[in-house]
Amino acid sequence: MRFVDEYRDREKAQALAARIARHCEPGRRRGLMEICGGHTHTIYKHGIEGYLPPEVELVHGPGCPVCVIPMGRVDDAVWMAQQEGVILTSFGDLLRVPGGRGSFLDAKARGCDIRMVYSPLDALRVARENPHRRVVFMAIGFETTAPSTAMTVLRAAAEGIPNFSVFCNHVLVIPAMRAILAAPDLRIDGFIGPGHVSTVIGCEPYRFIAEEHRKPLVVSGFEPLDVLQSIEMLLAQLSEGRAAVENQYTRVVPWEGNPRALRAIDRVMEPRATFEWRGLGWIPDSALRLREEYAHLDAERLFELPQTRVPDPQACQCGEVLRGAIKPWECRVFGTACTPERPIGTCMVSSEGACAAYYNFGRFQRRRLREAAPA
Amino acid sequence: MCLGIPGEIIELDAERPGMATVDVAGARRQVNVLLLEEEGLGPGDWVLIHVGFALARIDEEEAQATLAYLEEMGQAYRDELRALSSTRPG
Ligand code: SF4
Numbered sequence: 001m002r003f004v005d006e007y008r009d010r011e012k013a014q015a016l017a018a019r020i021a022r023h024c025e026p027g028r029r030r031g032l033m034e035i036c037g038g039h040t041h042t043i044y045k046h047g048i049e050g051y052l053p054p055e056v057e058l059v060h061g062p063g064c065p066v067c068v069i070p071m072g073r074v075d076d077a078v079w080m081a082q083q084e085g086v087i088l089t090s091f092g093d094l095l096r097v098p099g100g101r102g103s104f105l106d107a108k109a110r111g112c113d114i115r116m117v118y119s120p121l122d123a124l125r126v127a128r129e130n131p132h133r134r135v136v137f138m139a140i141g142f143e144t145t146a147p148s149t150a151m152t153v154l155r156a157a158a159e160g161i162p163n164f165s166v167f168c169n170h171v172l173v174i175p176a177m178r179a180i181l182a183a184p185d186l187r188i189d190g191f192i193g194p195g196h197v198s199t200v201i202g203c204e205p206y207r208f209i210a211e212e213h214r215k216p217l218v219v220s221g222f223e224p225l226d227v228l229q230s231i232e233m234l235l236a237q238l239s240e241g242r243a244a245v246e247n248q249y250t251r252v253v254p255w256e257g258n259p260r261a262l263r264a265i266d267r268v269m270e271p272r273a274t275f276e277w278r279g280l281g282w283i284p285d286s287a288l289r290l291r292e293e294y295a296h297l298d299a300e301r302l303f304e305l306p307q308t309r310v311p312d313p314q315a316c317q318c319g320e321v322l323r324g325a326i327k328p329w330e331c332r333v334f335g336t337a338c339t340p341e342r343p344i345g346t347c348m349v350s351s352e353g354a355c356a357a358y359y360n361f362g363r364f365q366r367r368r369l370r371e372a373a374p375a
Numbered sequence: 376m377c378l379g380i381p382g383e384i385i386e387l388d389a390e391r392p393g394m395a396t397v398d399v400a401g402a403r404r405q406v407n408v409l410l411l412e413e414e415g416l417g418p419g420d421w422v423l424i425h426v427g428f429a430l431a432r433i434d435e436e437e438a439q440a441t442l443a444y445l446e447e448m449g450q451a452y453r454d455e456l457r458a459l460s461s462t463r464p465g
Pocket of ligand 1: 332
């Protein structure tokens with residue numbers, strides 16, 4: 001545990017908090033968005049907001065891939081699972097995500113063969129072990145999981161496994177950030193950049209945020225001190241009138257990312273013209289599909305998918321949460337009709353979703369802060 | 376799924392190039408290490424694993440910190456670890 005303490009040290013946190021306060025002008029609001037759900041989790045869990053002056057507002061972004069899966073894609077997957085002889089495989093994170101006609105869990109209860117796997121390679125094994133069934137892997141995630149899907153497709157192609165296919169739902173972080181930056185209600189002065197996505201894409205792709213939008217971005221680790229330090233780096237840039245891409249997480253993220261992983265993605269997948277994000281709508285070039293060369297492994301080409309379109313539920317304000325326009329607790333149904341046990345929106349399903357993170361930790365944090373404040 | 380899990384390489388698989396046995400918080404599992412081929416990985420090296428693939432090389436200090444962070448995530452991490460150790464890659 002010796003190592004860990006270094007990232008938890010209260011004195012260090014307080015020293016960072018003091019530096020953060022010095023970078024702030026009284027009354028001048030600074031909105032900082034964290035893209036990644038992992039950071040959202042750290043912020044709530046460790047009460048990072050308690051270390052920040054009132055000028056700094058943390059805004060939660062769309063970086064939870066489970067949260068942005070549109071209901072229609074879940075319904076299409078369930079439709080495949082209902083076809084004769086199909087085994088649908090996916091990550092456990094998707095099990096409870098509501099579609100227009102229920103979740104995978106509900107479909108399983110109705111008799112569909114849906115299996116949770118840890119890795120796309122596990123799905124490939126299911127295909128090999130069930131030669132008379134058609135095995136579909138529903139792939140989701142940002143650039144952290146896309147290389148694994150790509151490598152699995154290459155493997156399936158090399159081995160000529162005839163009964164395996166991929167239902168590709170990979171999304172890309174940069175187009176999502178472009179969409180957020182283009183929103184008219186933008187209240188963001190800087191970004192806490194995603195840690196693990198950046199191990200793949202590196203730091204270079206964020207440059208347009210500094211150059212075109214004049215906003216700083218700092219790629220950050222997940223420890224509370226990492227997040228505090230990244231906030232300090234962002235506020236230092238803002239107070240000095242600079243806008244640059246910086247890397248706080250050098251111990252894990254190389255500036256150039258993982259070129260091999262990027263090459264694997266590029267070999268197997270190409271950008272879609274447009275893709276629907278739950279809550280955010282259609283975003284151009286924001287997702288990947290398999291290239292023509294791998295059409296024989298592409299579930300979207302092998303099945304006549306119904307291409308279900310389901311509008312987000314009326315009560316759900318996930319879109320505003322994902323864009324950072326409102327805080328989770330400002331949603332009308334937060335904690336009442338929508339809870340982790342009975343989620344209405346996806347932000348409540350995944351532990352990395354802002355609503356679930358806030359539901360689990362944030363409430364206590366706010367109460368603590370209120371109690372600590374002088375009456 | 377989004378957060379990498381640190382693992383320590385126990386051995387490279389002689390029969391299946393590109394695969395390695397790693398120890399993840401006490402659980403052993405085969406992981407694909409092809410995306411870190413340039414790193415010349417060997418036993419004792421630590422990697423960050425995403426859904427069965429090693430994506431970044433890390434040092435032990437970082438690995439311990441990340442493990443502690445993941446433990447705090449509670450159920451989600453326990454579910455992922457269970458998934459990781461209860462399935463075999465193809
Ligand atoms: S509380 Fe539920 S419905 Fe409201 S934004 Fe969060 S996940 Fe969506």
